[in-house]
Amino acid sequence: QVQLVESGGGAVQAGGSLSLSCVVSASIPRVYWLYWIRQAPGKEREGVAFMHIDGTSMRYSDSVEGRFTISLDKTKRILYLQMNDLKPDDSGTYYCAADPRGGYGLLSAPGSLERWGQGTLVTVSS
Secondary structure, three states, X not given: OOOEEEEOOEEEEOOOOEEEEEEEOOOOOOOOEEEEEEEOOOOOOEEEEEEEOOOOOOEEOOXXXXXXXXXXXXXXXXXXXXXXXXXXXXXXXXXXXXXXXXXXXXXXXXXXOOEEOOOEEXXXXX
8 A cells, every 4th residue: 555655746847936735645643743854866864854744843953944834634534745935955855754753863864764655856956
């Protein structure tokens, strides 16, 4: 059963904006945390933002703080990532993920997150 499905990736010029979406299956328990993780070609996965599935406790990595916004439509069960003032370094495949744990430590080492979507590609040109 597919539990997390991302969409919304694409190509944009530096300084532009994109909004990513992730449909969160009802099978994801209500105590879980939701994450946006990205991976650039040849680089390790990097946590971008996370929040609790109850719609609270948004947190961001230093690299995107002030430019990206994570949010959740609890009725539709859709997780969003609004990305503004995009930079070429923001390029990569963006994944949504879910895990019973929440914390900044998992942003820097997201490999152990429990559940993952298939990813959506974001390309930012200079």
